[in-house]
Amino acid sequence: MNGRTVAEWVWYDTSTLAALARATLAPASALFGAAVARRNRMFDGVPGAAVLPALSVGNVTVGGTGKTPVASWFARQLAARGARPVIILRGYGDDEWRVHQLLTPRVPVVVGADRVHAMVQAQRQGADCAVLDDAFQHRRAHRVADV
Missing domain, CATH: 1.20.5 (Single alpha-helices involved in coiled-coils or other helix-helix interfaces)
Structure with a gap:
């Protein structure tokens, strides 16, 4: 072949x-x-899953395709326009959350397997929107847009 x-x-x-x-x-x-x-x-349409307006950054491949820097960029853009975003990611045991803290030091990062619960936690801490890093497959977390 x-x-x-x-x-x-x-x-x-x-x-x-x-x-x-x-x-x-x-x-x-x-x-x-x-x-x-x-x-x-x-x-689809899980009641109560729309905790914060959310933007999901992801794609159909895994690792090394630039999702993390793009998610941080969106969070910075939201913050620059007066929003109080949070970055939410699964945290597969690596240091991805630290990359977000370096790229967006003024944006809180919440790590959690349950994206909906993480949004509730972030909302309690003052966030008014969320950027979900690598979350296409997490359908319970309602989002405004997928990138």
Whole structure:
């Protein structure tokens, strides 16, 4: 396959064999899509999840794509315009929260697996909006926009 992965071959190749592979995988893809859609509906519209207006920064890849600096930039922009933002992140045991403290020293950072609970905590501390770092998959936390 000339260095291409099997997935790339199935997705991009125009051969009859690749088309057959795509057709064979289509039912599994449909089942997976239905399961994800059902799961997403369970989290959409959760009552009480809109604690603060929130902006979620994220993407479909993990690590090293620039989410943290972008989230800090948005928090700085909000603060410069008179808002009292908080940055909320999961905190997977690394020092990502310290990066936010270096980039945005005047913006509080709350680390917590439960983004909704973290927003409640931040609101009690005076925040009026939130920037959620790497939160696309956290659907319980209602947001105004996804970036």
